Amino acid sequence: MPENNNPISLFVDNLSDKNKQLLETIATQKTYKKNTFLLKPGRPASSIFIISKGITRNFIRKSDKEITLQFSFENEIVFPQNSYQSDGKSDEYIQTLTDTEVEFINLNEFNRLKNGNPELLKFEISINEFYMIQMAQRLRDFQTLNATERYLQLIEKEPKIIKYIPLTYIASYLGITLGSLSRIRGII
Amino acid sequence: MPENNNPISLFVDNLSDKNKQLLETIATQKTYKKNTFLLKPGRPASSIFIISKGITRNFIRKSDKEITLQFSFENEIVFPQNSYQSDGKSDEYIQTLTDTEVEFINLNEFNRLKNGNPELLKFEISINEFYMIQMAQRLRDFQTLNATERYLQLIEKEPKIIKYIPLTYIASYLGITLGSLSRIRGII
DNA sequence: CGTGCACTTGATTGAAGTCAAGCGCTGTGG
């Protein structure tokens, strides 16, 4: 199973005991079978999830195709990428790719806790920064690399994805078709 | 010149007078001529800029080409997208595209101010969220749209860019070549 | 044992890149 000790779990570790305990008071453990939806379009996302065990993906449907936006592994935080559209509804799906165990965190309660709590506010800033850097890197890859190079980059930077996730999902994550991805793998 | 009242300036407006004043104590007004570099690779970015007047672009060089990562207009905040690479150095340029007036904000001082200051911490969170949503949208466009659709999307969502910025820069921002962009414009 | 999923492969088309030439401004220096 995926390796441990990513930046996100470090951010949690760095919290004071007091705040760790506070977080626990609003977290609920839940387990889901493979291929369960944690979020479907139309429902406002009132929670985020910390994955204790398992893998999820965020995706959207676009003209009969599924486009994968994000994969999430152990100790990572899952939330809808695009938050909301103009009509206030998310168009995003979040789905488990394996049997998965998550800590469910209600956003209203988290926002209440963090009010006037600098440590939790900084915690949120760190997490946002982490995901911003990741997205900026990914954007850059789309602007500067072709399909083959993006695939090689993925192997290097996110080997977990290659190891554990079906190519169909990886293809749309890389912005290419399954067929092309297969050919790229053949050549390399 | 570009329209006013974007989300970022609203975030500033919403600050308490006390914090607005605090920010002013660490801000320095500077003006730059067109085509000046506010940041070059190799130097750690110790500041961010709030544009009072003018336009900037962030870009990188990659095999003799310049790839534009971001344009910034009046009242927006400019900072390097990719923060840093593994060697700790940014590889990003920030350049003025017109005569430009900025509020220079030293990051160390800002970090000192925001320590234990929930309002400023929330301010930072709001700004990060704003840019995250923007990046997530842009990423999605690369995954789901072809060159023509990305251009149309840009016209719709960021008309300022089309109005004020040379096509050469826009092309790399959209991840296409100048020639292709010109053809797309010809057809539409 | 057979159905369906994950992936590969082939033939063809279409989208975008490359490279080079050329046009029309603008602005600057002789």
Added chain:
DNA sequence: CCACAGCGCTTGACTTCAATCAAGTGCACG
């Protein structure tokens, strides 16, 4: 004040990359 250099953009001929659509393989699992 004109001439010309350079920038911003377009256009053409051609190539290359990736998409499309369809067929087919191997494997897992009920």
